[in-house]
Amino acid sequence: MQKSGKIRLPKGKKVAVSLGMDFDAQAIWDGSFNLLSPAYMSRGEFGAEVAAPRILDLLDKYNLKITWFVPGHTADTFPDICKEILRRGHEIGHHGYVHENPTLQPYEQERKVMEMGLESLDKIGAPKPSVYRSPYWDFSPNTIKILEDYGFKYDSSLMGNDLFPYYPRSVECHSDRANVFGEPSRILELPVSWFLDDWPQTEYLTGGQEGQRPAQDIYDRWLPSSITPVRWTERAIC
């Protein structure tokens, strides 16, 4: 059975919102799509040079400190804005090196990517990250063990719950009998959801993802009534 946690809210608060940013910049076009032409690089450049400063100002306006998941490649290519993220008091989490898919990586390669990401974050002066987010929102069979070996405290890549953090387990998969879960990891999972991600809603990929949805569509998905219609706020309080 899944071992899940509760959300303890500060006194007087009734709702908790988890807000995170994946700062992929040019890394995603390289490591995830192998698209290195000037137009794709300019889309990554927009993210780093134009969008990120605006988002930082917006977060300041509402006095919000969040976690930015930064691939090592973004830290190496755009160090100034990454240092500015730190200077404004936000947390930086590990997000691979060049936005690789961990499920395709052999064990040694996955460890190497882990090292490369850590080195790049260290170079911009980030504290050793305690949180990881898989660039693909997916794990290889080795990922949990690697995260434990490197001392991560929590992860935000999986989808085994919606409102509550939980302790993820490895799954031994069988198509002819029941799957078998391993023991819960000591790493706390803060689950994600594609439903709440603005990437599929906004980004156009030629021949693939349509994106380009109106902002209102995205806003509507983020309303509590869209996520869990029944007693959402009550469930989140404990």
Ligand SMILES: [Zn+2]
């Ligand atoms: Zn990403």
